[in-house]
Each structure stands twice: as structure tokens, then as C-alpha cells.
Amino acid sequence: MAVASDNITPEIAKKLAQWSSKRRLELALRLKGDPILPLIAANDARRSQNVQNRLVLAQDSFKNLLGARPVGFAPGGGAVNHSLLQSLKTLAFDWIAVGEYAASSATWSSSDKTVLVPLKAVSTSGPDIAPENIALS
Numbered sequence: 688m689a690v691a692s693d694n695i696t697p698e699i700a701k702k703l704a705q706w707s708s709k710r711r712l713e714l715a716l717r718l719k720g721d722p723i724l725p726l727i728a729a730n731d732a733r734r735s736q737n738v739q740n741r742l743v744l745a746q747d748s749f750k751n752l753l754g755a756r757p758v759g760f761a762p763g764g765g766a767v768n769h770s771l772l773q774s775l776k777t778l779a780f781d782w783i784a785v786g787e788y789a790a791s792s793a794t795w796s797s798s799d800k801t802v803l804v805p806l807k808a809v810s811t812s813g814p815d816i817a818p819e820n821i822a823l824s
Contacts, residue, residue, distance in 0.1 A: 689714075689715035689716065689717040689759070689760075689761035689784070690703070690714065690715070690716075690717055690749075691716075691717045691718055691719040691745070692745065692748040692749045692751075692752045692753065693719050693748065694717075694719060695752070697752070700752045700753050703753060704753045704754045704755065707753070707755060708754075708755075713758045713759060714749075714753060714755065714757055714758060714759075715757050715758060715759035715760055715761050715782075715784070716742075716745055716746060716749050716757035716759070716760045716761070716780075717760075717761050717762075717763075718741065718742070718745055718762070718763065719745075720763070721762075721763030721764065722763050723762075723763050723764055723766045724738050724762055724763065724766060724767070724771055725766050725767065725768040725770075725771055726766070728770065728771060738771065738774065739774045739777070739778075742760075742775070742778055743778070746778060756779075757780065758780070758781045758782070759780055759781055759782040759783060759784065759804075760775070760778070760780045760782075760783045760784070761783075761784040761806075762783065762784070762785075764786060765784055765785045765786020765805075765806055766786070767783060767785045767803070772801075772803075775801070776801065779800075780801055781800075781801065781802065782801060782802040782803070782804050783801055783802075783803055783804065784804050784806045785803045785804065785805055785806070786805065786806050
């Protein structure tokens with residue numbers, strides 16, 4: 688389950704941490720607003736460092752709230768490029784969700800020890816799932 692720590696309540700965080708400790712789910716990091724990171728980094732060479740700083744702060748917030756570091760990372764739109772992967776290596780994610788996006792120029796299966804997991808957007812015929820729809824029992 689990929690979550691942005693500022694989008695969940697302490698009660699839900701406690702339950703997610705409990706499920707994670709029992710290995711019922713893996714917790715992955717999302718950034719609030721799902722920004723398209725390669726576009727942010729491409730607008731200014733200095734911004735690539737800002738992307739990494741943003742991720743480090745989000746990882747710290749995630750760990751403080753959930754009691755463990757995120758195992759994976761789900762970037763907005765699955766948008767990842769080669770230069771972004773280089774900076775993500777230092778963050779030690781076990782896996783990163785990647786997807787097709789307009790600026791994508793290559794496909795990868797792994798980047799050193801990080802597995803790149805290809806994902807496609809899920810569509811539902813009903814309403815979107817929201818945090819208040821998650822049963823906490």
C-alpha cells in the first residue's frame with residue numbers, strides 16, 4: 688500500500704503499522720499531490736537535488752508516523768527516468784513502481800538492488816476508494 692504520511696490519520700497509521708509488522712502488507716511511500724518528479728528535475732538542474740530532499744523529508748515523516756521506513760516508492764504517474772533512478776539509489780527502496788508516461792524513453796527491470804515494478808492505472812466501475820472506506824478491524 689502506497690501512502691503519503693500527511694494524508695493519513697494517526698489511527699489509520701497505527702493500523703497500517705500493525706499490519707506491516709505482521710507482514711500482511713508492504714508500506715510504500717507516495718508524495719503528497721503525486722508530483723511528476725522527472726518534470727520537476729528537468730526544469731532546473733538544481734531541482735534534481737530538491738527532488739531528493741523532498742523524498743528524504745517524506746521518508747523521515749513516513750518513518751516517524753508509521754515506525755518503519757517505506758519498503759517501496761510509488762512516484763506520481765509511475766514517472767521515473769534514468770537520472771532520477773540514480774538519485775533514488777541512495778534512498779534504498781526495495782522496489783519502485785514505474786509506468787508508461789509521455790517522457791519515458793526506456794524500460795528497466797532493475798536498478799542495482801532496487802526492483803522496478805511496472806504498473807498500470809486501475810480503473811473502477813464504482814466510486815474511488817477513500818481512507819474512510821478502509822475497515823480498521
